Amino acid sequence: MSKTTKNQFKTSSNVSRRAFIKNTSLVVGGITIIPRHVLGQGFTAPSDKINLGFIGLGKQGGILANFFVSNTDVQIVAGAEVWQSKQEWFKNVVNDFYAKKRNISNYNGVNTYTNYQDLILRKDIDAVVIATPDHWHAIQAIDAMKAGKDVYCEKPMTNTIKEGRDMVNAVKENKTVLQVGSMQRSWGRFIKAKDIVRSGQLGKIKKVIVSVGDPAKSYDLPEENLPNGVDWNLWCGPAPLLPYNKLIAPEFVKSYPKWRDYKETAGGILSDWGAHMFDIVQWCLGMDKSGPVTYIPPQDPKAVRGLKMYYENGIEMVHEDFGRGWGVRFIGEFGSMDVSRKYLETTPSNILSSNQANLEILLKDRGNHYQDWISGIKSRNQPICDVETGHRSASICNIANIAYELNETLHWNPVKEKFKNNRLANKARKRKPREYNSR
Numbered sequence: 001m002s003k004t005t006k007n008q009f010k011t012s013s014n015v016s017r018r019a020f021i022k023n024t025s026l027v028v029g030g031i032t033i034i035p036r037h038v039l040g041q042g043f044t045a046p047s048d049k050i051n052l053g054f055i056g057l058g059k060q061g062g063i064l065a066n067f068f069v070s071n072t073d074v075q076i077v078a079g080a081e082v083w084q085s086k087q088e089w090f091k092n093v094v095n096d097f098y099a100k101k102r103n104i105s106n107y108n109g110v111n112t113y114t115n116y117q118d119l120i121l122r123k124d125i126d127a128v129v130i131a132t133p134d135h136w137h138a139i140q141a142i143d144a145m146k147a148g149k150d151v152y153c154e155k156p157m158t159n160t161i162k163e164g165r166d167m168v169n170a171v172k173e174n175k176t177v178l179q180v181g182s183m184q185r186s187w188g189r190f191i192k193a194k195d196i197v198r199s200g201q202l203g204k205i206k207k208v209i210v211s212v213g214d215p216a217k218s219y220d221l222p223e224e225n226l227p228n229g230v231d232w233n234l235w236c237g238p239a240p241l242l243p244y245n246k247l248i249a250p251e252f253v254k255s256y257p258k259w260r261d262y263k264e265t266a267g268g269i270l271s272d273w274g275a276h277m278f279d280i281v282q283w284c285l286g287m288d289k290s291g292p293v294t295y296i297p298p299q300d301p302k303a304v305r306g307l308k309m310y311y312e313n314g315i316e317m318v319h320e321d322f323g324r325g326w327g328v329r330f331i332g333e334f335g336s337m338d339v340s341r342k343y344l345e346t347t348p349s350n351i352l353s354s355n356q357a358n359l360e361i362l363l364k365d366r367g368n369h370y371q372d373w374i375s376g377i378k379s380r381n382q383p384i385c386d387v388e389t390g391h392r393s394a395s396i397c398n399i400a401n402i403a404y405e406l407n408e409t410l411h412w413n414p415v416k417e418k419f420k421n422n423r424l425a426n427k428a429r430k431r432k433p434r435e436y437n438s439r
Contacts (some may be wrong), residue, residue, distance in 0.1 A: 013304065032191030050074045050377055051148075053125040055140050056132035057081035057090035057118045059253045064129055064181075066417050069097040072359060072376060073091075076401055077109055080116035084229035085251055087112035095380060114295035116140055120147040126258070127377060130154060133259045134266040135239045138163035139433075141225040145174040150377050152370070154181040157390035159267060162430030164391035171387040179373035182279045184341070186367030190280055193330075193339040193351075197284040201351050203333025208317045210277050212326050213269025214304040215404040219262040238433030239264045263401065270319070271397035272396060272402075273326045279385075279393035280328055280339065281317060281319035288389045291396050293401040294315060295410040307400055319400060402428045410434045 054061050057079045068074055079090045091110050098107040107146060113119050120128065120143060127150035130140050138158045140362030141151050157180045158164040158250030171178050184190045196202060226232055235249060236242055247258040249267070259265040260272045267274075282288050291311075307319040322329050327340030337346045344363060346352050353359045369384070376383040395417075402425055403410050411420040419425040 015052055023149050025232060027112060030129065031287045037363055048073070050126045050374060051077045051082070053078040053119045053122065053128045055080045055119065055128055055130045055144075056136075056154075057086045057112070058082075058131065059256060059422055061129070061131040062093045062253065062393060064079045064131055064152075064154075064370075066097055068129070069094065070101050071371060071374060072102070073378075075109065075208075078111045078119050080113045080119040082114055082235045083229040083251060085112070086253065088254060101167050115179070115234065117143065120149060123385075125149060127151065130395075133235075134159045134271070134303075138167055139238060141167055141178070143171045144178045145170045145178075149329055150177040150274070150373075152179045152181065152373050153390070155279075155390065156267060156271045156394040156397055157387070158394050159265075159271075160430050161395050163335070164394050165417060168387050168391050175380075177373070177376040177380060177382060178387045178390075179369070179370070179376065180385040180387070180393075182275055182385045182393065183367075183369035184276050184370040185283060185384050187341075188342045188362040188365030188367065189339060189341075190283075190363055191367075192359075192397060193280070193328075193337060193344060194284045196337060196346070196351060197330055197332075198286065200348075202330055202337060203328055203337050205315055205332045207331040208285075208315065209320050209322050209329040209331070210281060210317060211321045211324065211328070212273035212277050212319070214261075215270045215401045216263035216266060216268035219311050221249075221258075223249055227251050228356070233436055236434070237436055240432075240434055241436075263405075266386070267401050271394070272398055274400065275390075275393055277326060277328050278317075278396045282389070282393055282396070283331065285311070285315065287311065288392060291392050291399075291412070293412050293414065295399055295412065297403045297407050297409070301407040304404070307403055309400070311394070353384070360424040398429075 052074050054065060054076065056080070059080075063078070065076060067152070071291070072134060076094050079087065080089050081090065091112060095107050098104040114207065119125065120170075128144045129152045130137055131154045132140060132145070134156060137153055140226065140285060141153050144151055158167060170176065197205065210379040219242055220241070222245060225247050226244045230251070232244055241262060242248070248262070249259060250257055261268055267270065281349075283313050284293065292309035293312050294310040297303070305320050309317040309319075324338060325340060325345070327338060330337045335347050335351055337351070344352070372383045399410065399412060406424060410422060410425050413420065417429070
């Protein structure tokens with residue numbers, strides 16, 4: 001692709017990615033010349049396909065691949081992962097998906113790399129899916145955007161407030177279509193919950209209780225022998241060079257690893273699930289471009305629940321367990337509502353639709369968060385959970401972690417994105433990345 005062609009594409013949001021791929025297919029080659037019989041049932045012409053690369057090939061990467069491989073408008077062509085064993089696992093998973101879902105035998109169209117930078121340099125890749133640990137999200141997403149790729153980034157979008165604003169700016173500068181993986185926004189039950197709150201059926205909202213896990217803690221796992229076949233320096237990347245332990249990064253993909261628990265690599269389960277549940281609160285309250293302005297931690301400095309947050313309009317939000325697993329409880333003038341992935345209930349019950357049959361269908365509907373992104377790539381419109389939305393929801397999680405750690409009341413300005421008269425809190429908005437050699 002010539003520099004002139006690339007610049008013309010970037011400066012014109014009216015030129016669809018599909019048209020761009022068609023116009024440059026003879027130049028980029030690669031996957032765009034796959035024979036039609038290889039594409040399987042319901043194939044789309046190669047020049048019309050959106051070629052995907054995956055960064056992070058662990059458990060979540062495999063789950064996401066399953067969703068995207070069903071879409072005949074896209075083709076998974078590459079993956080990047082610091083574990084050699086996971087590279088091979090991902091190839092086998094994708095090949096098996098294509099064989100079962102598109103009736104393709106002997107599909108060998110996935111190339112894998114240890115360093116994600118090699119993947120994003122491929123000109124035939126149009127978009128990337130990022131499913132790495134949280135401490136990598138912003139760096140990899142911004143690098144991909146600079147390389148002209150659209151981005152699907154797992155939640156929470158970033159591990160620091162500064163990274164979130166950097167990603168917002170990168171989307172604007174590169175005209176990127178970015179979807180954050182807070183997929184509950186595409187589920188029928190959460191859409192219904194949003195409609196109930198916004199329509200005023202609960203009356204004025206007075207309080208919201210968010211039940212999610214603990215804030216992040218410092219890394220404390222004992223060092224174990226480093227297995228063969230992993231670039232541990234690259235896994236840690238911008239984070240401190242941590243002592244290896246299989247719980248934080250297991251070689252074999254069986255369950256979700258524990259890197260989510262530690263502040264060096266993530267924001268605890270407070271962030272991991274908060275990026276879902278605080279996100280729903282933001283959405284229902286119409287606060288996607290803002291957030292709470294006051295954070296009051298519990299008096300006990302060792303407490304992992306009890307943080308109170310207040311919006312400028314006076315609504316109180318509390319991080320607290322209300323005994324029903326991870327979910328959200330809205331309390332209004334006329335009633336209350338509990339919502340999670342397992343339930344949607346109101347008190348009084350008649351606030352929910354009286355048409356039980358349609359309601360049951362709605363509660364089972366999980367929408368298609370992934371197609372929403374693909375449609376955005378084609379239309380050049382931002383999807384349902386865009387970068388600013390993802391940044392604001394992640395910021396609540398990040399600020400909550402700061403409040404628990406400092407154990408003092410924080411006053412936050414969501415416009416300036418600064419804390420009032422608190423040097424330590426403002427310092428915690430960003431982190432200095434470790435210098436590491438990626439080559």
